[in-house]
Structure formats: structure tokens, C-alpha cells
Amino acid sequence: EHLALWGGRFTSGPSPELARLSKSTQFDWRLADDDIAGSRAHARALGRAGLLTADELQRMEDALDELQRRVDSGAFAPIEDDEDEATALERGLLAIAGDELGGKLRAGRSRNDQIACLIRMWLRRHSRIIAKLLLSLANALIEQSVAAGRTVMPGRTHMQHAQPVLLAHQLMAHVWPILRDVQRLADWDKRIDASPYGSGALAGNTLGLEPVAVARELGFSNVTANSIDGTASRDLVAEFAFIAAMTGVDISRLSEEIIIWNTQEFAFVKLDDAYSTGSSIMPQKKNPDIAELARGKSGRLIGDLTGLLATLKGLPTAYARDLQEDKEAVFDQVDTLEVLLPAFAGMVATMRFDHDRLEAEAPTGFALATDIAEWLVKHGVPFRHAHELSGACVKIAEGRGQELWDLTDEDFVDVFKDFLPADLAPQVREVLSTEGSVSARNGKGGTSPLRVREQIVAAKTSIETL
């Protein structure tokens, strides 16, 4: 069988150990449809170059149609001896078209330009599926943000209560990275929109084939400008792998938040039964497995990226067999995201927040201390002093086991005495509400209800124009 591809100068076939190592059909067979599409375009290019007669081209296209049908039905599949998807499909084509005609298709192309083209075709198609899934997730988050209304929650830095924020603001903070991931895919698509078909093994072809037409037929607007780059570069595959890994990381960070919010101690959110799992031993358990799987799988997505980068590092620039290792990395990423994202979006769409609890927790932990300081600034106190005065209020409250709004008028008068008249000091209470606190953060991008509404509209517009 090895004779089919390179028999001429060999006296023996590959050893069984080599065959086992070399074989890639177990993972690259998923490129079969793209390979056949490429063959069809290539056959037409051979026809235009006068290397297939009109009748031969017709029979070739019929044979490729039949091959596609056999692949679709499973009647044709790789066997043990096939090295890769291209080898297998060549065997399938020869069986249909005969050695004479079938043997003409390989002219002017190499598995090097073929495989470089196929991985681009396959990735572009799946990037669109992933972009759609990401947009569903973004939409689920936006709907939750709308439903959250003006509910306020504890905003945290270092996981400590920092300043109150709208629940909607916190949720929308996860929408933007996801939209950027989708934008990254769209931007990447412009770069990968070039077909390497016609690059041959590395140097181009001698047969007068026109790569532009092949590219158009395969959905590319351009042809790679350099045949060595076309066959040997994988930076665009790695860039996809980065976007997939980044997507995983973005979702993992949201997961971590959901997992914490879902604990008994936080009790900010409840997950729907259909998107939670139970325990085989503890009857009471309801676990956030989707979020945990997302967090866990993000590690795999990163591993796929770093593995691929390590493979590429140090490769001389023209095809080397190492490049075959690009595929499993991105196949794994795509498989992972295509299974993960629908479940994750379903979990997000159906989770229920405990608004009363969020509201009650929002101002605790002296989360309004910044508001006191900024209120003082508005009354002419330099911020450096305002910060200290507010800190003094916190100290008193903390010492008494109270919150800031429990301080008496006398407390405020006393603390502010070097800077404010006694009748003004107690008026600081006007900013000691979460509602006042969030509404005051009214600059663009801030957490005031007005700005958050504006933000939601902007996100929706951004999705429409994607």
C-alpha cells in the first residue's frame, strides 16, 4: 500500500512500529469533507490548466461525489494501513475512479499544502460555531443583568468588601471579555483567510495551476503570499489556540465567582436543578459541576496552547512532520468548547439570585467608607485628610462591632471637627446608603443604574454589529 504514495525509491514498506507511530487517521479523519472539497477545486484547476480533459474532469468530479457519499454513509472509512486522511481518501478515490484517472489528481499538490489548507478550513468553520455559542452565553448574561434591575451587591477587591456595585454591573463585567473573545475570532479570521493550496511541498507548482480560483472555491479571499510560509507556518493555528485558551480562562473566572456565590456561606445564587449535580453518598448535596468543569477544562485549553507553541518553537521554516501535532491540540480545544459552552450558557440563563441577601450584604464591611471620604472632598476637605477621617469612622464602628451608619451625630461632629462645622457633619448620612453610593458613581463605565443601562445597550449594539 505504501507504493500508492511514495513506492518508487523504496525497497520495503514501513515497519509496523513506524506505521503505528506515523498514523494519524484516528484524529485527522474529521478533515475528510474539507479534503474532498479541496480535491474538487484542485481537479478544476487541473482542468483549466489542460491537465484533465473535460471528460476526465467530469468523471473525476463524479468520483469525488461518490467518494463523499461513501464517507457520509460510513461505507468508506480509513483502514489500518492508511497513514493519514489524505492517504485514505486517495485509496478511496482510486477504488472509484480507477488508477489511471484517480492517479492524476495528485499532480501539482502535496499533502503539505493540502493539510495546511484543510486545518484552516476546518478551524474557520468551527470558529463560527464557537462565536455563536459565546454570543449565546453573552446574551444569557445580559438577560440576567436586565433581570437584576437595581439590585446592589457587595463589590469586592482582594475578595474583601470594597464598594457596593449593581449586580448587573458585576455580571456585565463578564460580558465584555466574552465579546472581546468573539471579536478576536473575527479579527483572526481576516488573517487566516488565505489558502495555501498551490504551495506544493514548499516551493509552488510547475504545472500552471492557478491558486486564486482554488482559494475562492474553498471560501478564501486570498492566497498565501509565500509558499514556504503557506505550508510551514502555524502561527494562525496557535493564535486560534490562544483565543480558545483565553475564552477558557474568561469562563473559568466567571465559574469561580459562581462557585463561591453558590456556597452556603455566600448564598448569593442558586443553580437550577437541571444544571446541577448531586452526590452519590450525600443526599443533601447539590453541586456546581458545570462551573467546576469549566474551570478545570480551562487548564486543558491552556495546555493545548502551550503544547502547540512548544512544538513550533525551533522548527526550521518549511514543512516538517512535527507540524502534524498541531491538529490534536486545536481539535481538543474545539471539542471541549463546543460541549462546554451550551451547558455553561444554560447554567447562567437559569441561575437565580437572592436579591434580598445581596442588598443586605452590599453595605456591610464598611463598604461605604469611600463614600464618606468623597463626601468630605465635596465639602472642601483635601482627600488625604478625608481618607483619614473616614478611616477614623471605620475604626470607631469596628471597635464597637457596628456599621458606619450606627455612628451617632456626635461621633461625626467629633471626627470631622477640624474640617467641618458641627451642623454639617451629621449630614454625611446622606451618602450612607448603597443606593446613594451606586447612583453617585455616574461617570461613564461606572456602576450607577443609568450608566449600567447605557452599558447594556452598548453591549447589545456591539453584538448586533459583530
Ligand code: ARG
Ligand atoms: N499528515 C501530515 C500532517 O498532518 C501531512 C502529511 C505530510 N507528510 C509528509 N511526509 N510530508 O501534517
